[in-house]
Amino acid sequence: MSNAQAYRSQGEPIQEIEDKGLESPEVIQTSLAAAMTLGLKRGTFYRNAQLTCLNLLLTYQEGCQGRCGYCGLEQKRSEKTKGTTFIRVAWPTYSFDLILERTKEYQNSLKRICLSMITHKRAFEDSLKLVSRLHREVDLPISILCAPTLIQTTEDLQKLKEAGADQLGVSIDTATAEIFQKYRGKGVRGPHRWDHYWEILSKGVTVFGQGQVSVHLIVGLGESEQEMIMTFQQVHDLGAVVHLFSFYPEPGSALAEKAAPSLGRYRRMQLARYLIINDLANAKTMRFNSSEQVYDFGINVEPFVASGQPFRTSGCPGKDGETACNRPYGNERPGITLANYPFMPNMLDVEQIRGELYVGLIEGVGQL
Secondary structure, three states, rough: OHHHHHOOOOOOOOOOOOOOOOOOOOOOOOOOOHHEEEEOOOOOOHHHOOEEEEEOOOOOOOOOOOOOOOOOOOOOOOOOOOOOEEEEEOOOOEEHHHHHHHHHHHHHHEEEEEOOOOOOOOHHHHHHHHHHHHHHHOOOOEEEEOOHHOOOOOHHHHHHHHHOEEEEEEEEEOOHHHHHHHHHHHHHHOOOOOOOOOOOHHHHHHHHOOOEEEEEEEEOOOOOHHHHHHHHHHHHHHHEEEEEEEEOOOOOOOOOOOOOOOHHHHHHHHHHHHHHHHHOOOOHOOOHHHHHOOOEEEOOHHHHHHHHHHEEOOOOOOOOOEOOOOOOOOOOOOOOOOEOOOOOOHHHHHHHHHOOOOOOOEEEEEEE
8 A cells, every 4th residue: 555545645745845955943854644634734544543743853955974774864775765755654844933833733633742853963953942942832742852873961961851852762773782783883884883872871861760761672673582572671671661663664775675574573572562661571581482582471461462552652652641652654554454553453453463463483382
């Protein structure tokens, strides 16, 4: 199913910026879902999903200076596809003033704003300006998805908090140092360093508080299930929260031909994440086969599977404590099978999830 079919979009973008010379903070990119929610794009969501977090992305002529091999913002991406998509869908560009005006108009349907930096020399200072303005003019909590490579001190993080952000995001993405190095560091001649990302994560918890910092992790970049689950536990033990993504091959990127992880594998990771961050189980009590697949979560997981909660999109909460950043169809094309549910799974969804949970296990017998 194409993006156009998924969202039933009609017509051209409304007031989308065409002057490629304009940059943040004057202009900002936003997801297709957010543009639709703000009335800037026409369309409807599959299964009537509702976006509840406004996702914003800084943009510059030089683009992101990171070279992450799986990312839609990758510098080496082919000119034909560069800048056209990011985490699967289009991110149109609008004036920040227009986005702010529309956000005020539609804020009753939103629960949070998330501003994402990119690795660019101006991104930190511009983020401070934009977060401060959003905080002054809109009555919504604000997350800042930081670019750790641009941040060196605890004071830098304190500035983001003082500007008005109440949640900090750190996109470590990979479960191991080796995979990080391969796709984000020296393996792609990139600027990012594994140890520095974890240092900023730890400092972030000190500044923003326990449970106020999130780590993005992507399933399917070459890690084993056991490695990913151990990383969940490490993040949780530091006082942070894991937000989980399923790898999606970005056209034109270095990993464009790499397959997405199997649904069975992703379901097991969703369930393990949920159990760990809610202190319902510990990675040390889970059992893994010789292929490092999890086949026993250490407790009876049926009540949690039946609830459907572990399989919903994980993201920062709104004022009501419920997930606000639900990113409809950011991980997969809308259809019968969803990796992340942007709404509560119904009974039929839960039955499908049960059937998917232990698919692909090479050894061991999964037990609900």
